[in-house]
Amino acid sequence: MTTARELDERYGRRGRRRLPWVIGGAVAVAVVAVLGWMIVADEMNTVSAEDTGFTVVDEHTVNVRFQYTAPRGSDVVCAVQALDEEFGVVGWKIIEIPPAAGHSAAHDVSIPTVAPATTGLVKSCWVA
Template identity: 60%
Template sequence: MTTALELDERYGRRRRSRASWIIGGAVAVVVIIIASWVTVSQSIDTVDADDLSFELVDERTVTVRFQVTTPQGRDMACAVEALDEEFGVVGWKIVQIPAADTPMQQLTATVPTVAQATTGLVNSCWPL
């Protein structure tokens, strides 16, 4: 009768030692810890902006109301845009948002335009 050891030697299979399984497991744990830290550190500075409304004041001005959720105690900035009917940018403004005690703030930005706009929105926000 052929034993498992003889079959392993015949077909070139090697048995893994217990140490290799321990090292492989330790490497996997380290990779999971690093991936978790990267995810958490990126979400700490996450800024979320939601458009609430816009008003076409006149042919050269749009007012945009928006809400931002920011990390407490951090200064922020948002790019607010005015778009025409073909979704071309006809005006934009960078809005500086000072640090606040609450994570959620509602703001209003008046954006000057070079042509008639049909909408206004927040393009993006970032921590300063």
């Protein structure tokens, strides 16, 4: 009579084949959890800004109005620029904004220019 051990040796079945799959599955779940948390943590510190308007005061000044959304209680730094007809930068300013009461706030900034500007906008904002 053939025993189970002889059948396992003959047909190549082994009892420990499941262990690598279990370990691999646990590692995959851990990697997905860590990557998911990294994405969520990064999004929590993201600042977004949207231009709401600009006014060309004279050939040496542009006022830019924008609204930003940032984590509550965070200092925000924004790079604001003025552009000419050919989209060349004719003025820029880095502004530091203290923490606002809420997540969103509006801001108005005056940018000195070296040549007549046709537009003003927010280049980018980040958490300080």
